[in-house]
Amino acid sequence: MVTEVTRRISILGATGSIGLSTLDVIRRHPDRFSVYALTASTRVEELAMLCREFKPRVAVMADPGAAQTLAGLLSDLPDIQVLSGMEGLCLVASAPEIDTVMAAIVGAAGLLPTLAAVRASKRVLLANKEALVMSGKLFMDAVAEAGAELLPIDxxxxxxxxxxxxxxxxxxxxxxxxxxxxxxxxxxxxxxxxxxxxxxxxxxxxxxxxxxxxxxxxxxxxxxxxxxxxxxxxxxxxxxxxxxxxxxxxxxxxxxxxxxxxxxxxxxxxxxxxxxxxxxxxxxxxxxxxxxxxxxxxxxxxxxxxxxxxxxxxxxxxxxxEAFEAGGTAPAVLNAANEVAVAAFLEGNLCFADIPVIIERTLGATAVEPADSFEVIFAKDTEARARAREQIGLLTV
Known part of the structure; x- marks a missing residue:
């Protein structure tokens, strides 16, 4: 007979599709899994409802204003601590009280908290592919050095x-x-x-x-x-x-x-x-x-x-x-340009067929550097986003 063991989990991106699916699985096995922390970006009311059901120790909003609103909505639940920003996300991803992190924040925003979970030697359920795309070797080296358990969720x-x-x-x-x-x-x-x-x-x-x-x-x-x-x-x-x-x-x-x-x-x-x-x-x-x-x-x-x-x-x-073959910071540039182009398309400011055009032009306009530190990767991410916006402006003139 298998001995059931409760795993304590932080869910990064709890109001997204992966986060909600994770909570549905947890809901079916309350004797095996408990929720330590739930996080979201701006969906305050949705996170408040989840907090009332799952009673986490900590709730984090990436947006500080949203965190204030959440604290007000949960004022009758004083046992739930409300935090905000990247510091709060990294804190719940590396908390000593947990053993598992669902890394489901969309895009580059998920890299730092996912990395915090890795460095704290957690079981990391990786649904944030962009974190690995951006930092590749550095990320996998961190997994090996910390002895973290990396399980793919895609x-x-x-x-x-x-x-x-x-x-x-x-x-x-x-x-x-x-x-x-x-x-x-x-x-x-x-x-x-x-x-x-x-x-x-x-x-x-x-x-x-x-x-x-x-x-x-x-x-x-x-x-x-x-x-x-x-x-x-x-x-x-x-x-x-x-x-x-x-x-x-x-x-x-x-x-x-x-x-x-x-x-x-x-x-x-x-x-x-x-x-x-x-x-x-x-x-x-x-x-x-x-x-x-x-x-x-x-x-x-x-x-x-x-x-x-x-x-x-x-x-x-x-x-x-081609970006992977180019190596260095090229995949981070690819990812940044794609995020900017997709956002512009969703906002009605870019044609669907021009998404790859913006990405290719941004790759061509951004120098590839060795990805030898996370600081370099984040700097290149910022640069690529600016160049992608420039390319969108030139394309839509």
């Missing part, structure tokens, strides 16, 4: 993790692994012409056919930049190169990724397109627990389809591979 990387021998995660060649087959849904515009992509609206881009996700990652999925970021993430997580990672567009989103072995075997992880599966895997690993996910009905699906990504209509995947 459905694709979690699938790869499940298909590899545990002791060979950082040595795929030593396990006889020849390729990683990274699947992609293709997004909602897989069959759109280049001309049709110019008229895509934010609401259309956020309506993913298979997954329920936040706005930013939904747009990234639609441009295939999400797959580009995942390509970089896979290279760092599994110590490999883009030449050994092949992207397969799989519209059904049932096979979440595959691993090819030297003997011709291909191991695949299948499941419904529901993030609670990889979240439950990370929370309970190496055990398996109920995640509330419906089983896959293979008879209803009938057949699977695969196709190669179209790098002409969707060049973001190519840009990501």
């Amino acid at each position: 459905s694709e990387h979690n699938a790869i993790f499940q298909c590899m021998p545990v002791d060979k995660i950082r040595d795929p060649a030593g396990a006889g692994i020849t390729r990683i087959l990274l699947t992609a849904s293709g997004g909602p515009f897989r069959e759109h012409s280049a001309e049709a992509l110019r008229s895509v609206t934010p609401s259309q881009a956020c309506a993913h056919p298979n997954w329920s996700m936040g706005q930013k990652i939904s747009v990234d999925s639609a441009t295939l930049m999400n797959k580009g970021l995942e390509l970089i993430e896979a290279c760092w997580l599994f110590n490999t190169t883009p030449e050994r990672v092949e992207v397969h567009v799989h519209p059904e989103s049932i096979i979440h990724s595959m691993v090819e072995y030297a003997d011709g075997s291909v191991l695949a992880q299948l499941g419904s397109p529901d993030m609670r599966t990889p979240i439950a895997n990370g929370l309970a690993w190496p055990e398996r627990i109920d995640a509330g996910v419906a089983p896959v009905d293979l008879f209803a699906i009938g057949r699977f389809h695969f196709e190669r990504p179209d790098l002409v209509r969707f060049p973001c995947l190519r840009l990501a591979a």
Whole structure:
């Protein structure tokens, strides 16, 4: 019989899709998991409701004004401490009272608190791919130095993790692994012409056919930049190169990724397109627990389809591979430019088809430097954002 052990968890990004899915899994297993801290950026009322249900010790709002409002809403719950800003986020990510951190803050904003969790030797459930994309080797070195436990939560990387021998995660060649087959849904515009992509609206881009996700990652999925970021993430997580990672567009989103072995075997992880599966895997690993996910009905699906990504209509995947090959601060520039471009698109200030244009121009206008410190990476992130805004201004004049 398995002895049940309660894990104390801080959830960074509790009001986002990953955070809410994490809380749903925790809700199903109150004897195994308890919530120490919940954080959000500006969604005060949503976080207040979650605090009333899960009774964390600490609640953090990234925005100081929002933290004041939250403290007022929770004034009748004096046992919940309300903190704010990056200092508060890093504090709950590294608190001695916890052993697990769900790193689900979207974008570059998640790097410092995720790094704080790593340096405090926590089990880090990594759903913030941008942190690893930006800082690559520095981040993985920090994991090794601190002895942190890094478990991938992106459905694709979690699938790869499940298909590899545990002791060979950082040595795929030593396990006889020849390729990683990274699947992609293709997004909602897989069959759109280049001309049709110019008229895509934010609401259309956020309506993913298979997954329920936040706005930013939904747009990234639609441009295939999400797959580009995942390509970089896979290279760092599994110590490999883009030449050994092949992207397969799989519209059904049932096979979440595959691993090819030297003997011709291909191991695949299948499941419904529901993030609670990889979240439950990370929370309970190496055990398996109920995640509330419906089983896959293979008879209803009938057949699977695969196709190669179209790098002409969707060049973001190519840009990501090139940034990884360039090395240094190039992936941080890629990420920063993408975040600025996506925000401009969502605000109605940029055409969907021009997102990769801004990214490519920003990469060309920003010098690559050795990524030998986090200070350099953050400085380059700031520079790239300014250059991306300049490029948007030039494009829309």
